[in-house]
Amino acid sequence: MAELRKIISDAERVTNNETIIEQHSQDLTYHSPYPPEVVVYPKDKNEVHQVITFAYQHNVPIVPFGVGSSVEGHVIPIHGGISLDMTLMDKIVDIRPQEFSVKVQPGVTREQLNRKLKSYGLFFPVDPGANASIGGMVATNASGTNAVRYGTMNNQVLGLEVVLADGSLMKTGGISAKSSAGYHLTNLFIGSEGTLGVFTEIILKLYGIPEKTVSAKAVFSTVEQASETAVNIISAGLSIGRIELVDEHTITAVNAYRDTNFAEKPTLFLEFSGMEHWIEKDVALGKSLIEDFDCIDFVFESDPLKRTELWEARHQAVFAIQAKYPGQKPMSTDVCVPISVLPEAIENARKTISDNGIEGAIFGHVGDGNYHVVFMVDPQSQEEIERAEKINHDIVRFAIKNGGTCTGEHGIGIGKIDYLQEEQGSAYHLMKVIKHAIDSKNILNPGKIFN
């Protein structure tokens, strides 16, 4: 700490205050906490450079920390060292409306950015649910409900400024819309979970806010019908912005939690967006496609407040489960399977959690085959943790066996290292080669992605 305070003299920004240490020892989930030795809040790239240079010289682990909303233990400093909290680096540096791009510091949050962009008629589409920091979203290759239209973070970053393990500063990409200039280092750093470098600036693509947005909800008898309908709607080329599936048991839990009376059946939540003159007919065409699949009920809504109400059961899915188990912490599976496998995968997942006597929410980004099973775990109970891991294990195994991946959007962290190896085979070995080539001392977020 004494050495670090030579770099950053402001005592509040180099601290081992108990509350702050505790905050930086955990994430939102059941993963066991472990404290950093010190929490450092850099204010600019030069401080990041100096702190990491110090850490490199003294072999001290560096664990970047955004808002702490990741869910695979990414921010837990399992080998101690420095938790590098990036939240003071929260400047929106340069908005370029004509280029549809913005340069931000990593501590800027998604909602902060979109509030600022609104007056330009622009927005940044990736929406993982949480009000995550942009730096954290890049680090985990976040996506969420908008990915069916806009893709993942992997498609949204034009350039990065990164401090490497030895403290040196490097820029990748730039402000032009595309480039074929050498290897795509930008994409190598996206999803690297703090193990290859610490971001100090991020250049993002932006999009025009759609002229019109309409939400809709369609209730089906079976998950299979709902999934097939989703594929058909996407195939048709309609202006779908989001398309989400919630299973019947989850709707039941929401009804109990909110005292609502949504039909307790598999439900698709949809959003159409685009030019105003596209939408009316797109919704009508969507409705007719949906009716071909024995839809029980279809409603749509364009008023912003009522649109939110319509999506209520989707938004409340996790809270409905959380509320019933105070003191416990959530676990979320995150497999992504080929879309044709999704109905069977969801059915299989529901059976797995029922067989284990667990109550959980299941909801899927049905446009891309990524779905989550969220359930609560007592982090003090080894038995419960083991049961949770067994459930995850079965769900991941099903996904990998069917050509899927253990993580669609949450990343590996400490929770999925074994699966990464199983799923990626010799590619896992090459990832380790690259990690070693870029961070030979293994000081950047050690123990994440790799053991």
Added chain:
Amino acid sequence: MAELRKIISDAERVTNNETIIEQHSQDLTYHSPYPPEVVVYPKDKNEVHQVITFAYQHNVPIVPFGVGSSVEGHVIPIHGGISLDMTLMDKIVDIRPQEFSVKVQPGVTREQLNRKLKSYGLFFPVDPGANASIGGMVATNASGTNAVRYGTMNNQVLGLEVVLADGSLMKTGGISAKSSAGYHLTNLFIGSEGTLGVFTEIILKLYGIPEKTVSAKAVFSTVEQASETAVNIISAGLSIGRIELVDEHTITAVNAYRDTNFAEKPTLFLEFSGMEHWIEKDVALGKSLIEDFDCIDFVFESDPLKRTELWEARHQAVFAIQAKYPGQKPMSTDVCVPISVLPEAIENARKTISDNGIEGAIFGHVGDGNYHVVFMVDPQSQEEIERAEKINHDIVRFAIKNGGTCTGEHGIGIGKIDYLQEEQGSAYHLMKVIKHAIDSKNILNPGKIFN
């Protein structure tokens, strides 16, 4: 050759036939040819594995070859060795319409793939102009006229099967629509120009063929008005599939070549595509936006044959220049600049080539700021080559100074190595670290991207 024929006994597939050697010693451009010692045509991944294992053991350079349509000397074996012609590996392995994906071998061409996909109502959108092989398109991160809607190859590849420098086989990514499982090796190999591995299978994203496509052409007084109009049309959220700019001098050359009488003014070529009920009003809105910028003439066309006619001047731009200089070979610049800089960049480029007494075509992917200056060079004349390189130098310098890149879609090859270093700074160093970590013997396409 004797050793290679132990691997591949079919003499026609391991050859030093003079014509075949010559074909594999050059690309389409002014770059100096250099012959491989042998050309090998593998038929499957096992043969690729064996050939590369042999090359690794004996330190023989391996230069992958598709259809040879790249333009920066990528396929020229400047250090001799084996030209690995992938054209016999041309199977479309697995079409998954419900997943919007297809698995192909690298020798499949873009047009071959799209012919096959048509009956499924699907298509692969990346269109670099040439009927390139998919393997080559991945290797150079190709894009082209569709990139404004669909992005580049960097956004289109779900997974790869790659033979590494030591002959080992590795898979990256997979068939699920997204993944956050470790580093994005897929994106590292996209645009690696044969320097990190040889592709044996490629999994691509697919898209539904738009229900309706309309082409349009708008003539302006100045390049600036045309560029600003393009930005406004894209901002408006209209269903633009392509938007291309051709400068007035290029139209003049086309008129002389084809005896046509297109207005010799900066011209925007547009394509609207999407649901039928979107298009009519989108075109009308586009027209009104265009008229705000003193458009001289606006026409649109939905009949497929007449659409092609409408784009005639755009399609003929390069041929118009080529036809005037028989025996010479083309050079194409490929900078990409922030879109707001594009009018000035094009004006500057036109001045540069005029000052050097050169006649060239200028056309731009105005939606992404990437534009080409194409002119003919006598490959026997050192003076002409030096003049061409000086022109390229001035155009690249302008781009880099204004936040752009030396290559939007053609790649580095042998032609832009110095600029890569200048543009990417310390990122260039990290690229070399990665190259060395993955191909320590430097047998994979040596002398490309790096000296």
